Amino acid sequence: xxxxxxxxxxxxxxxxxxxxxxxxxxxxxxxxxxxxxxxxxxxxxxxxxxxxxxxxxxxxxxxxxxxxxxxxxxxxxxxxxxxxxxxxxxxxxxxxxxxxxxxxxxxxxxxxxxxxxxxxxxxxxxxxxxxxxx
Numbered sequence: 001x002x003x004x005x006x007x008x009x010x011x012x013x014x015x016x017x018x019x020x021x022x023x024x025x026x027x028x029x030x031x032x033x034x035x036x037x038x039x040x041x042x043x044x045x046x047x048x049x050x051x052x053x054x055x056x057x058x059x060x061x062x063x064x065x066x067x068x069x070x071x072x073x074x075x076x077x078x079x080x081x082x083x084x085x086x087x088x089x090x091x092x093x094x095x096x097x098x099x100x101x102x103x104x105x106x107x108x109x110x111x112x113x114x115x116x117x118x119x120x121x122x123x124x125x126x127x128x129x130x131x132x133x134x
Contacts (some may be wrong), residue, residue, distance in 0.1 A: 027126025035115035051091035082107035
């Protein structure tokens with residue numbers, strides 16, 4: 001179920017580099033890392049707002065592949081500053097709702113567009129259909 005604080009559905013995000021945003025690999029959809037940007041511009045509101053938008057971008061990519069957030073089995077969260085971990089965690093839980101996939105979180109030296117956070121995801125779509133996240 002989408003959080004009431006979720007941004008309006010966004011169009012599928014465009015890549016900011018030479019990569020494919022989502023690839024179907026057998027029973028899996030692999031989503032490239034998403035930053036909290038709309039139309040190539042980071043959203044305002046700090047790290048929590050960027051997490052919310054990054055997850056909205058993942059949702060859009062998954063829907064394009066016939067899936068949804070409920071199918072996500074694993075995410076990796078990249079943080080520009082590990083001190084943002086608590087705020088990222090709170091926004092991440094709100095964005096994913098009751099579904100909490102396996103996750104790794106790592107601090108990095110920098111992210112595209114100067115983002116504060118980037119999230120990549122793997123979704124299993126083999127034996128379950130869409131509709132887990134409304």
